Amino acid sequence: MTSQTFNIDAVRSNFPFLNHLINGHSLVYLDSAATTQKPIQVIDCINTFYSGAIANVHRGSYSLTGSITNRFETARKTVAGFLGADNDCIIWTRGATEALNLIAQSYGRQTLKPGDEIMISEMEHHANIVPWQLIAEQTGAKVVKWSIDPISCTLDMIAYKNLLNDKTKIVAVSHISNVTGTLNPLKDIIKKAHEYGVVVVVDGAQAVVHEPIDVNAIDADFYVFSGHKLFAPSGIGVLYGKAALLDVMPPWHGGGKMVEKVSFEGTLFADSPAKFEAGTPNVAGALALEKAILWFNSLDKKKAKQHIASLQSQLILGIRDIDDLNIIGLQQGANVVAFTVEGVHHSDIAILLDQQGIAVRSGRHCAHPLMDVLGIKGCVRVSIALYNTSDEIERCITAIQKACNLL
CATH class of the missing domain: 3.90.1150.10 (Aspartate Aminotransferase, domain 1)
Incomplete structure (x- = not known):
């Protein structure tokens, strides 16, 4: 407009x-912070997909599957552009919650060891707390609480700088609070964390519909969001990760599509993003998320x-x-x-x-x-x-x- x-x-x-x-x-x-209503462009996309001829993606050699695979990967490209990211750094998930669990169970499980610290702010949604508690129990790492000012409901940045140390391996923080709407200073948070070699995981579920996102500009290591808070359907979400991190992370789910070769002697996994997308994906959700972004970007x-x-x-x-x-x-x-x-x-x-x-x-x-x-x-x-x-x-x-x- x-x-x-x-x-x-x-x-x-x-x-x-x-x-x-x-x-x-x-x-x-x-109640749009819980989930947004859907524009007709998104509704029509879902209806058209399921009322027409559908096929699976990345399987088969006939024209229909090839056409839908192209649309599916074009949707990934649209999401990548929306976040200022490269296509191969975009992983389809069921939502921000699954994306955070994937990071915890893949990156976290691979890198954390007893005594390591995971710093989590007091304003986080449970989706950015519980997965870290679980992986801390599994690896012997420790969850460290990052306090907020209870009056202004803003992060205590002095406490943050004091808490960062050589044991800190992960900082988990929301871009915007789902309760108060607090907009956190991500650039400063990430810059300071990187001085200690700390990886920062950003929950962007509340932010993508209100703030311009450029993951490269803020230097985010991981950034996640859910489609249903961005005028898209539920059941589709996005995990962005830096290529260098995704390349060395092991798969979380196993199944079809995420492999190059399977035998009883062992399995050779596909490269990212495929290795994180086991099974039949939510194709309709991905296409509808693209429609939501295109509509939103027209405003x-x-x-x-x-x-x-x-x-x-x-x-x-x-x-x-x-x-x-x-x-x-x-x-x-x-x-x-x-x-x-x-x-x-x-x-x-x-x-x-x-x-x-x-x-x-x-x-x-x-x-x-x-x-x-x-x-x-x-x-x-x-x-x-x-x-x-x-x-x-x-x-x-x-x-x-x-x-x-x-x-």
């Missing part, structure tokens, strides 16, 4: 979900970001003076607003909002350690996407005010 203002009507025309009713109200969907992303920031500001202004309502770690310009109401359970607020057609997330957001740091049992999270409108935010404000008055 090149107009001087963000064309919200043009954006919304791509999303069939806007016609949905919930509890007799038109749906106001404000003026700077104006889209400004649109989201404007809606966040509107929401903050509308609720900040509500009695006993506390906004958590406010990050101006982010896509989320998380809050608690003193003496009120977070799920009660979400239920009352749902009764008014407002869909938000309540709970601990797969971030139990962060909740512990904040000293809360959970919170309400309102997450905004580029298809939301000022009228929807006003409805949300009114619904929150009404819920707080009732409770």
